[in-house]
Amino acid sequence: MELQEILSSSAVKTTDKATSKKKLLQDLGQHCADLYGLNADEVFQALQDRELLGPTAMGHGVAIPHARLPGLDAVRGFFMRLTKPIDFDAVDRQPVDLVFVLLAPENAGAAHLKALARVSRALRDPAVCAKLRAHDADESVMYYALLGSETSKAA
Template identity: 55%
Template sequence: MDLSSILKPEAVKVISEASSKKRLFQRLGEIAEAAYSIDGLQAAEALLERESLGPTGVGHGIALPHARLLDASKVTGVFFKLERALDFKAVDRQPVDLVFALFAPENSGVEHLKALALISRTMRDPKVCAKLRANDNPTTLHTVLTEGLAPQAA
């Protein structure tokens, strides 16, 4: 599994205004609906429900909201770079400017966890995050995310 199988170019956006987590999740749902034909309202509500269990802000300005959806046919992602960082109640109390949302079928099981682990590894890479923060072109952002991590030396 690689990020190019999860993330379509049209699901990568630079967002200038996100006034709250709820509004951000609505925008994520709208883009998921446009890119993957997922019910956007259901996607936003599922993200909010998951967030109520605990914040998905993982630190270093990164959030990884995720949800399982009845109408999702495969694991998909939406990436937002926020022009203005948003309080996400992250573990390090830093505001979030990079958001990678993951949507998975209700019964995806291990596939969902593998995708979440891949996204987490990618977003923990300081070089990847530096490139993401240095660019505002969605096509470039998609390329940075999908070119994958450099192979690890054995």
């Protein structure tokens, strides 16, 4: 599975408005709802419920919140770079500034796991993260290009 199958250039944003994990998940829920025709409250609640099972922060400033939702026809993604890192309950206690949301249909099974593995492999690479952090806040298209090229290499 290639990243471009689940992420469009319009699903890449930068923000300086995230002040807490809850606020970030609400904002992400709204962005995903707007982009994919979902209910923002349902997206937020699904992401929040998943976080209650255990934090989705991987460490080193990266989080991959994910959830299964009714109403989706395929796995969808949304990437956000935070210009002001926030606490995300990471095991290494480092604040998060790179967030990749994965939303999957309720019955996605292997497709959800493959997408999660692909994104996780790419964002565990310190070089990829450094490149993502090196770009200015207004370069959403550059983030998309970097993520696409790096995840295709991670296959």
